[in-house]
Amino acid sequence: MTARRGATVDVAYFLGGAGLLASSLLHWVGRGAGSALRGHALVDAVIALGRDVPGLSAARLTVCWYAVPAIGAVSWIALGLTGARSTSSRIVAGVAVVIAVAVVAAFTAVVGLDDLAAGPWLALAGALVLAGAAFAPRRLVADRSQ
Amino acid sequence: MNELERRLDLLARRGTPRGADAVLEAANSGSDGAATPGEIDDSVSDATPPDVIPFVTAEPARRRRRPFGSLIAAAGMAAVLVVGAVAVSGLLGSGGGSNSPEGAVRQLADAVSHEDPIAAADVLAPSEVGSLEATVSNAEHRAADLRLVDSASAPLRGVDLSVDGLQLSTEPLGPDVTKVTISSGTMSARTEHQLFSQLLQRAMHGAHDESSSVDLAHLADDQPTFLVAIKQDGKWYVSAAYTVLEYVREANRGPAPDFDVPPASALGADTPDAAVQDALRALSANDFNRLFSLVAPDQIPLYAYRSSLAQAIGDSRTDFTVTQLSTSSTTNGDTANVVLHASGSTSSGPWSWDGGCLHSRDPNVDTNGDTNASTSADYAYCVSGTPSVFGGLAFFVLPIGPGRGATSTTPAPIAVVRRDGRWFVNPVGTVLGLLDGSIGKVDQRTLYATLGLSQDLPADGALTLGRPVSLAGDDSPAPRVLALHGHAGERIVGAFDVPNLASGDDIESYDGGEATVYDSDGKRVSPGALFPGQVMTLPRDGDYKVVVQVYGFAPASGTFTVWHEADAPESALHPPGLGDQQCEITDDGGSMCSSSSAVSSPFDSSSATTATSTP
Numbered sequence: 001m002t003a004r005r006g007a008t009v010d011v012a013y014f015l016g017g018a019g020l021l022a023s024s025l026l027h028w029v030g031r032g033a034g035s036a037l038r039g040h041a042l043v044d045a046v047i048a049l050g051r052d053v054p055g056l057s058a059a060r061l062t063v064c065w066y067a068v069p070a071i072g073a074v075s076w077i078a079l080g081l082t083g084a085r086s087t088s089s090r091i092v093a094g095v096a097v098v099i100a101v102a103v104v105a106a107f108t109a110v111v112g113l114d115d116l117a118a119g120p121w122l123a124l125a126g127a128l129v130l131a132g133a134a135f136a137p138r139r140l141v142a143d144r145s146q
Numbered sequence: 147m148n149e150l151e152r153r154l155d156l157l158a159r160r161g162t163p164r165g166a167d168a169v170l171e172a173a174n175s176g177s178d179g180a181a182t183p184g185e186i187d188d189s190v191s192d193a194t195p196p197d198v199i200p201f202v203t204a205e206p207a208r209r210r211r212r213p214f215g216s217l218i219a220a221a222g223m224a225a226v227l228v229v230g231a232v233a234v235s236g237l238l239g240s241g242g243g244s245n246s247p248e249g250a251v252r253q254l255a256d257a258v259s260h261e262d263p264i265a266a267a268d269v270l271a272p273s274e275v276g277s278l279e280a281t282v283s284n285a286e287h288r289a290a291d292l293r294l295v296d297s298a299s300a301p302l303r304g305v306d307l308s309v310d311g312l313q314l315s316t317e318p319l320g321p322d323v324t325k326v327t328i329s330s331g332t333m334s335a336r337t338e339h340q341l342f343s344q345l346l347q348r349a350m351h352g353a354h355d356e357s358s359s360v361d362l363a364h365l366a367d368d369q370p371t372f373l374v375a376i377k378q379d380g381k382w383y384v385s386a387a388y389t390v391l392e393y394v395r396e397a398n399r400g401p402a403p404d405f406d407v408p409p410a411s412a413l414g415a416d417t418p419d420a421a422v423q424d425a426l427r428a429l430s431a432n433d434f435n436r437l438f439s440l441v442a443p444d445q446i447p448l449y450a451y452r453s454s455l456a457q458a459i460g461d462s463r464t465d466f467t468v469t470q471l472s473t474s475s476t477t478n479g480d481t482a483n484v485v486l487h488a489s490g491s492t493s494s495g496p497w498s499w500d501g502g503c504l505h506s507r508d509p510n511v512d513t514n515g516d517t518n519a520s521t522s523a524d525y526a527y528c529v530s531g532t533p534s535v536f537g538g539l540a541f542f543v544l545p546i547g548p549g550r551g552a553t554s555t556t557p558a559p560i561a562v563v564r565r566d567g568r569w570f571v572n573p574v575g576t577v578l579g580l581l582d583g584s585i586g587k588v589d590q591r592t593l594y595a596t597l598g599l600s601q602d603l604p605a606d607g608a609l610t611l612g613r614p615v616s617l618a619g620d621d622s623p624a625p626r627v628l629a630l631h632g633h634a635g636e637r638i639v640g641a642f643d644v645p646n647l648a649s650g651d652d653i654e655s656y657d658g659g660e661a662t663v664y665d666s667d668g669k670r671v672s673p674g675a676l677f678p679g680q681v682m683t684l685p686r687d688g689d690y691k692v693v694v695q696v697y698g699f700a701p702a703s704g705t706f707t708v709w710h711e712a713d714a715p716e717s718a719l720h721p722p723g724l725g726d727q728q729c730e731i732t733d734d735g736g737s738m739c740s741s742s743s744a745v746s747s748p749f750d751s752s753s754a755t756t757a758t759s760t761p
Contacts, residue, residue, distance in 0.1 A: 014218065017222070021225060024229075031260075031261070031303075032260075032261060032262065032301075032302065032303060033262055033263050033264045033301075034262060034264050034265070035260040035261070035262045035265075036253075036256050036257045036259070036260035036262040036264075036265035037262070037264065037265050037268065040232055040233075041268075042264065044235075044242070045242055045264050045265065045267070045268040066229060066232075066233040069225070069229045070226060070229045070230070070233075072225070073222050073223075073225030073226040073228075073229055074222065074226060075222070076218050076219065076221055076222025076225060077219050077222035077223055077226070078222075079215075079218055079219070079222070080214075080215045080216060080217070080218035080219025080220070080221075080222060081215070081219050083215075
C-alpha cells in the first residue's frame with residue numbers, strides 16, 4: 001500500500017510537470033492578436049516585432065513565459081533525483097505555482113479573461129497538481145502497517 | 147519467560163553485593179581463563195556471568211526504489227536544454243516566416259482567419275514590416291484611447307474573418323522569389339455589431355449584422371489572384387512590395403523582372419542629402435531608372451521591375467522643373483531624416499515645397515469648363531498637418547485654400563536608409579512617419595466628425611439668429627458644433643460668407659461648407675442641410691445643435707450666419723443662381739423650389755439635395 005501511494009504521488013508530480021511543458025505547445029490567446037500562434041511562436045513573434053504588448057513589455061513577457069516550460073522541466077529533474085516529496089521538489093513546486101499564476105495574470109491583463117485559450121489554464125493546472133503532489137499530507141502516503 | 151529474561155534474572159541474583167572496583171578487578175582477573183563465547187555453564191551461574199549477550203539488531207533501512215527515476219531526471223535535463231535553446235533562438239533570431247512559399251501564404255491565411263495582426267506581421271517580409279508594426283501599434287493604442295475599440299489588443303473584435311478551402315500552386319520567378327497562385331479558396335467576413343465598441347455601435351446606428359464571402363481565386367476579373375513570397379535568412383515570407391509590383395507587371399504584360407540587380411553598393415547615393423536631391427532631380431528629368439536605383443532594393447524592388455514599370459508609365463511625363471534645392475539632414479546610425487526645400491515651375495505656374503507644404507497655382511474652372519487664368523488661385527497641400535476628414539488618402543494631406551497662408555509648422559522629413567555604405571530613399575518609412583504624426587493628432591473632434599457623430603460633441607459656442615459666427619483662425623478640418631435654442635415652427639435659413647473665389651461665379655456661396663441641424667436627441671432635423679435659399683422648419687421647442695463643416699479649401703476668414711426667414715437678407719433667401727426661386731427642404735432631404743424663372747436651380751426638386759453628413 002505504501003509503495004502504491006508513493007508511486008501515485010510521483011506520477012501526479014510528473015504529470016504536473018508535463019502540463020507545464022505541454023502548455024508551451026498550445027494556444028495562449030483564444031481570439032484577436034496572438035490567437036493564431038502557439039506558445040513560444042507567439043512570444044517569438046512579439047520579440048521579433050519588438051512590440052510592446054499593451055500593459056506589458058515584451059521583455060517581461062518573454063522572461064515570464066519561458067519560465068513556465070522551464071520550471072516544468074526542472075520539476076522532472078527534481079522528481080527523478082530526489083522524489084516528489086523532497087525539499088527540492090517542494091521548492092520547485094512552489095516556484096512553479098508563483099510563475100504560473102504570474103504569467104496567467106499577465107496574459108489576463110493583456111487579452112482579458114474571456115480571450116484566454118487552453119495554454120495558460122493548462123500551465124496553471126500543472127502547477128497546482130505539482131504543488132498538490134509535493135505537499136500532500138503525510139497521512140495520505142504514510143505506511144500504516146507499523 | 148524467554149531465554150533472554152532468564153539469563154538477565156540469573157545475572158541479577160548472582161553473588162553478593164560488592165563495589166564497582168571489586169567487579170572490575172574480578173573481571174580483569176577472570177580474563178585469562180575467559181570462557182568460550184556462546185557456552186553457558188548453569189552450574190556456576192551464581193559466580194560466572196554469561197559472556198554472550200545476544201543483541202537484536204534492526205535491519206538496515208532500505209530506500210524505496212523509484213522506477214525510472216534516472217530516466218525522468220534525464221528527460222528533465224533534455225527538456226531544460228530544449229527550452230533554453232528555443233528561448234535563445236527566439237531572442238536572437240528574426241523569428242517568423244515559413245519553411246516554404248506555400249506555407250507562408252497559408253500562415254497568412256490562418257492569421258486572417260484568427261484576425262491576428264501579430265501572426266500576420268510574423269509572416270510578412272521583415273524588411274517591409276519592420277517600421278509598420280510601430281505604426282500599427284500607435285494606431286491601436288490611439289484607437290483604444292479614443293474608445294474606437296474596446297481594447298488595443300483586439301482591434302478587430304466584432305469582425306469575424308475566415309479563409310477556407312485554400313488551394314495553392316507555385317511558380318518560381320527568380321532566386322528566392324516565388325509566385326503563389328490561389329487556385330481556389332473563399333474568404334468570408336461576418337460582423338457582429340454587439341461586439342463593437344459603444345462608439346462604433348452609435349456610429350452604425352440601426353445597422354444589422356452582415357456577412358459576405360468572396361472567391362479568392364478570382365478577385366480580379368482578368369487575372370488569377372496571387373501573392374509573392376520571398377526568402378530571407380532561410381525563411382519564406384509574403385512580400386507586399388513584390389506582390390504589388392508583380393500585379394503591375396501582369397496588368398501591363400510587362401517583361402519579366404530582372405533579379406540580377408547590382409549590389410546595393412553600386413546603387414543609391416553618397417549621402418542622405420544626395421539621395422533625396424538626386425531623387426527629385428531624377429523625377430523632374432523623368433529619369434526613372436535613376437529614380438528606382440535610389441530606393442533600397444531590399445525594401446521595394448523597383449530596380450528589378452524597372453522595365454515593366456517603364457512600360458506602365460509609358461509616355462507619361464512629369465511637368466515640373468527644379469530651380470532651387472536645399473536639404474538638411476539628421477543621421478542616426480544607418481537611418482536619416484532629410485527635410486527638403488525646393489522650388490521651380492510648372493506649366494501652370496511656380497511651385498515650391500517648404501518642407502511640409504506644396505504651394506502651387508491651380509486654375510479654377512469656370513462654369514463653362516474652361517480654365518480662366520484670371521481666376522487662378524494659389525493653393526497649398528500640407529502633409530503631417532491636422533488629419534483631414536475627407537477620406538483615407540487625404541488623411542495626412544490637407545488641402546488648404548487660398549487666403550489661409552498655410553505654411554508647414556511641422557516639417558515632413560523624408561526617411562533615408564543606408565545599405566552597404568550607400569544611402570537610399572525609404573518611401574515606406576517616409577509614409578509611415580507621416581501617418582504616425584497624423585495618428586497622434588487624431589482627436590475626439592476629428593474622430594467623431596469622421597464617424598458622423600459630431601452632434602454628440604459638446605457645443606463649441608452658441609449660435610444666435612442673425613449674428614455671424616466667425617470662421618477665422620480655425621484650421622482644423624473638424625466641424626464646429628454650435629448650440630441653438632429654437633422654437634416649433636421656426637423657419638430658418640443659413641449661409642456662409644466667404645471671399646469670392648471667382649468674381650461672378652455663382653457657386654462660391656456654397657463652397658464655404660455645409661451646416662446640418664440636430665435635435666436634442668441627436669437626430670437630424672431633416673436630411674437636408676442649411677444652404678442659402680433653403681428654408682428649414684424646426685419641429686419643436688428646444689435645444690438644437692448646428693454642425694458647421696468648413697470645407698478644407700475655404701479661406702480661413704469668413705463667417706456663417708443663420709437667420710429667421712423673416713429677417714434673412716436677400717442674398718440668403720435668393721442666392722445667385724436661384725433667380726427668384728425660393729426653395730424649402732423637404733422631409734426626404736430634397737428641396738422644393740417654386741418660381742417661374744427660366745434659370746435652372748442648383749436645387750431642382752427632381753434631384754435630391756446632397757444631404758451628406760460629415761464624411
